[in-house]
Amino acid sequence: MLSRRSCAPRPPPRSRAVSSPPTPTCSRFSATTTFRTRRPRFAAESLPDGKAYYQSKILEFTTLTLTPDQIHAIGLSEMAKIHAEMLAAILAAGQQSGFQGTLPEFLHFLRTDPQFYAKTPQELLMRAAFIAKEFDAVSSDYFGYLPRQRFGIKPVPVEIAPFYTSARGGPGVYLVNTYDLPARGLYSLPALTLHESAPGHAFQMPIQAEVVKGRHLPKFRNAYISAYGEGWALYCERLGTEMGMYHTPYETFGMLSYQAWRAARLVVDTGVHAQGWTREQAQEYLRENTALSDHEIETEVDRYISWPGQALSYYLGEMAILKARHKAEAALGPKFNIRAFHDAVLELGCVPLPVLTQHIDEFIAKGGGRSLSRHGKVAQPT
Secondary structure, eight states: BBSSOOOSOOHHHHHHHHOOOOOOHHHHHIIIIITTEEOOOOOOOGSHHHHHHHHHHHHHHHHHHOOHHHHHHHHHHHHHHHHHHHHHHHHHHHHHHHHOOOOHHHHHHHHHGHHHSSHHHHHHHHHHHHHHHHHHHHHHOOOSOOOSOOOOOEEEEEEGGGSSOEEETTTTEEEEOOOOOSSGGGGHHHHHHHHSSSTHHHHHHHHHHHHHHTTOOGGGGGOOHHHHHHHHHHHHHHHHTTTTEEEEEEEHHHHHHHHHHHHHHHHHHHHHHHOOOHHHHHHHHHHHSSSHHHHHHHHHHHHHSTTTGGHHHHHHHHHHHHHHHHHHHHGGGGGOOHHHHHHHHHHOOOOHHHHHHHHHHHHTTTTTTOOOOOOSSEEEOO
């Protein structure tokens, strides 16, 4: 998901969460008391048996056995790759608008130019709704199985909006935060919508519920595994390029900035909890390397401090899905079917990344031609 949670760690909300939001008191206490006291040693590794604790959180949230140093190195490497793509997007924007400048100057331009921000909450909600319907127009080209459950688009309740994530999606609902509109860049809205609504959380989670019910699987199979769920949603942001969801270089840059945001989490989370980074150092890294607003940067870093390891799940999960896709494309050649591949990724629901990798290996071995049917059974794609 995008930005810090208000209280306890949990997956995207089911629709009932709209009528029973987390109490703003808890959020306000967390923001004003826990972080702003500036406790000098907030790293996970500063706790008793802290190294083992942080390693256990890495395993919990990523389902992988990577060390903090390995993850930090992956983050730096991926950031360099994404920056190269971002520079290409800046050149494209320059050809369209005449902008000439460096990456920091472009980030300042995005953060301060009024053209990139909605003027009213209703405008932000309407733009999000339009993007969601754009996906509907191409969904059957990329997915053989579509969930029955639809979702509504609603503003985050005003009581919790100042402390809440930029948006949040789950079964039946896509919540969009309309608080502090100058912090909600429209250039990032397509990527945000693909992540939180469809084909991200509000698409994947209902499919999981239908599969569990249709195959009569035990209820624990409805559990939310962050590396899978968040990795899938981040993969959907990248998929938006193929689906034609980004119409301007600014929207492409917004998607890349979101990719950089999640790759930066690999650097910042491990920096804070294993390498002695300060709160200010973590904020400055995000400020220099993403298009996030100052408000988002502050809430993000506070979230990483309070929730060790969770932020690592997004990019490592996406990397696992992309690696599996590239392997399937290379092995199957012209027989590769994007709809069948996506159905194969979704048909197990949330599983640890090694289990997903093994499942895609089996998908390849069987010829790559299987997809979900309406009742969670297997059918040939059309």
